[in-house]
Amino acid sequence: PEAFAALPAADYVRATYDITIPDDRPWFPEKMPATPKVTPATAPKLRWTRQTLFVKDADPAGPTWLLLRDTAAGGQPTLWQFWSLSEKIGAARQAGEPAFLAEKPGKTILPGRELPRSDQYTALGQLGVDLEFFVAAPADTPRATMRYGGKTLHIEEYQDLLQLRRAGDGAYYVAIFPRAAGTAAPAFASLDDGKIIKVSGEGWTDYALLAHEPVTAGGDDVAFAGTAGAVAARAAGVTLTLAASGEVRRGAYALSAPSAASLQITPRSAALLLPDGGAGGEFTVQLPDGWTLQAPPAGVTLTAEGPRSRIRVPAGIRRVVLGP
Numbered sequence: 001p002e003a004f005a006a007l008p009a010a011d012y013v014r015a016t017y018d019i020t021i022p023d024d025r026p027w028f029p030e031k032m033p034a035t036p037k038v039t040p041a042t043a044p045k046l047r048w049t050r051q052t053l054f055v056k057d058a059d060p061a062g063p064t065w066l067l068l069r070d071t072a073a074g075g076q077p078t079l080w081q082f083w084s085l086s087e088k089i090g091a092a093r094q095a096g097e098p099a100f101l102a103e104k105p106g107k108t109i110l111p112g113r114e115l116p117r118s119d120q121y122t123a124l125g126q127l128g129v130d131l132e133f134f135v136a137a138p139a140d141t142p143r144a145t146m147r148y149g150g151k152t153l154h155i156e157e158y159q160d161l162l163q164l165r166r167a168g169d170g171a172y173y174v175a176i177f178p179r180a181a182g183t184a185a186p187a188f189a190s191l192d193d194g195k196i197i198k199v200s201g202e203g204w205t206d207y208a209l210l211a212h213e214p215v216t217a218g219g220d221d222v223a224f225a226g227t228a229g230a231v232a233a234r235a236a237g238v239t240l241t242l243a244a245s246g247e248v249r250r251g252a253y254a255l256s257a258p259s260a261a262s263l264q265i266t267p268r269s270a271a272l273l274l275p276d277g278g279a280g281g282e283f284t285v286q287l288p289d290g291w292t293l294q295a296p297p298a299g300v301t302l303t304a305e306g307p308r309s310r311i312r313v314p315a316g317i318r319r320v321v322l323g324p
Contacts, residue, residue: 001013001014001015002014002015002016003228003243003244005243005244005260005275006275006276007241007243007260007261007262007273007275008058008239008262008264008273009055009056009057009058009230009232009239009241009262009264010053010054010055010056010208010230010232010241010243010262011053011054011056011243012051012052012053012054012228012243012244012260013050013051013052014049014050014051014052014227014228014244015049015050016047016048016049016050017046017047017048017049017050018046018047019044019045019046019047019048020044020045021044022044023044029150032148033109033110033111033112033146033148034111034112034146035111035112035146036112036113036114036144036145036146036161036163037112038077038079038165039077039165039167040077041076041077041078042076043076045074045075045076046072046073046074046076046078047072047073047074048070048071048072049070049071049212050068050069050070051068051069051070051071051210051212051227051228052066052067052068053066053067053208053210053228053230053243054066054067055067055199055206055208055230055232057232057234058234058236062204062234063177063186063199063201063204063206063234064178065175065176065177065178065199065206066175066176066177067173067174067175067176067197067208067210068172068173068174068175068176068210069171069172069173069210069211069212070171070172071170071171071172071212072166072169072170072171072172073169074169075168075169076168077165077166077167077168078165078166079163079164079165080163080164080165080166080172080174081161081162081163081164082133082161082162082174082176083159083160083161083162084123084125084131084159084160084162085125085126085127085157085158085159086123086124086125086126086130086131086159086160087104087105087106087124087125087126088100088103088104088105088123088124088160089115089121089122089123089124089145089160089161089162090115090116090121090122091115091116091118091120091121091122092118092120092121092122092132092185093116093118093120094116094122095122095124101124104124105147105158106158107149107156107158108147108158109147109148109149109150109158110146110147111146112144112145112146112161112163113144113145113146114142114143114144115143115144115145115162116143117140117142117143118135118143119134119135119136119139119188120132120133120134120135120188121133121135121143121162122185123160123162124181125181128180128181129178129179129180129181130178130179130180130181130185131176131177131178131179132175132176132177132178132179132185132186132188133162133174133175133176133177134174134175134176134177134188134197134199135164135172135173135174136173136174136175136190136194136197137170137171137172137173137194138164138165138166138170138171138172139194141164141165141166141167142165143162143163143164143165144161144163144165145160145161145162145163146160146161146163147159147160147161148161171212173194173197173210175188175197175199175208177199184201184202186199186200186201187199187200187201191207191217191218191219191220192217192218192219195209195211195215195217195224196208196209196217196218196219196222196224197209198219198220203234203235204232204233204234204235205233206230206231206232206233207219207220207222207230207231207250208229208230208231209224209226209227209228209229209230210227210228211226211227211228212227213227214226214227214246215227221250221251222248222249222250223247223248223249224246224247224248224249225246225247225248226242226244226245226246226247226248227244227246228242228243228244228246229241229242229243229244229246229248230243230248231248231250233250236266237264237265237266237267238250238253238264238265239262239263239264239265240253240254240255240262240263240265241261241262242255242257242260242261242262243260244259244260245257245258245259245260249286252286252287252288252307253265253270253285253286253287254284254285254286254308255272255283255284255285255286256283256284256285257281257283257284258281258282258283259278259279259281260274260275260278261273261274261275261283263285265287268323268324269294269321269322269323270285270287270291270321270322270323271319271320271321271322272285272311272313272319272320272321272322273318273319274313274317274318274319275318276318277316278315278316278317278318279315280312280313280314280315280316280317281312281313282310282311282312282313283310283311283313284308284309284310284311285308285309285311285322286307286308286309287307287309287322288307288324289306289307290324291309291322291323291324292322292323293311293320293321293322294321294322294323295321296320297314297317297319297320298314299312299313299314299317300312300313300314300317300320302322309322
């Protein structure tokens with residue numbers, strides 16, 4: 001891993017892999033159905049960077065979802081594949097149709113086939129949980145599926161594939177949202193030319209950004225600068241998260257940090273939260289005028305500059321609270 005952060009409202013990891021030799025091990029079963037037709041690579045030349053942001057709620061039953069950004073370089077065609085333990089997969093607009101719900105393949109193997117072009121797909125789960133996929137990138141490229149399964153080690157299971165493709169270099173940028181079967185799917189959107197992913201439901205709205213290189217992006221009343229961050233507006237308040245160095249803002253509140261940090265905001269307090277084992281440093285927060293440190297840990301100092309305050313935090317401190 002090149003980066004890792006565990007924070008109250010989001011966890012993050014980033015890693016890069018250089019693939020320079022063919023992987024010709026016998027991965028596939030002998031009796032494999034026809035897989036989706038793809039353009040093969042001509043050389044084992046791939047630099048793959050995966051960024052994963054796990055957006056979570058303080059309540060385990062609250063909105064919780066995964067954002068993946070896979071960046072491929074090397075000039076070769078690539079595939080992005082995700083298997084789900086599901087009854088069926090299709091475009092979200094299909095999933096609510098009676099005919100789609102009525103025809104479940106069950107213990108049937110189905111060969112590769114194209115899916116309708118869409119930016120949202122639904123996998124109907126076998127265990128009472130459905131998955132929503134929102135594909136921010138690539139746009140307008142082929143999508144495919146197949147169904148495979150059987151009995152292995154006394155367990156019989158069948159899974160559905162979601163496969164995305166790129167002809168050359170670029171990113172796969174996908175949000176994956178689990179929800180209880182029968183509950184409403186959240187609304188998805190991408191802002192600022194696809195840089196920010198917005199996911200919203202009844203009483204909550206999340207924004208998240210993953211970028212291979214530092215970017216600036218904004219939409220609605222949020223803004224990001226950096227490579228990894230999130231804004232979670234929930235019933236208990238708003239949390240600004242930077243999973244790596246950068247800046248994040250929502251309305252009148254902002255957080256700027258040299259490393260991973262989050263700012264939990266309620267009407268009467270704001271808590272600057274840092275990962276365990278953090279190196280400390282200088283963090284800048286934007287809050288209403290007059291907010292001050294509340295019982296600060298030893299060595300923590302605040303320098304106010306109008307609505308912005310610079311907070312210097314020694315290494316090892318994980319929580320600093322401010323209030324009016």
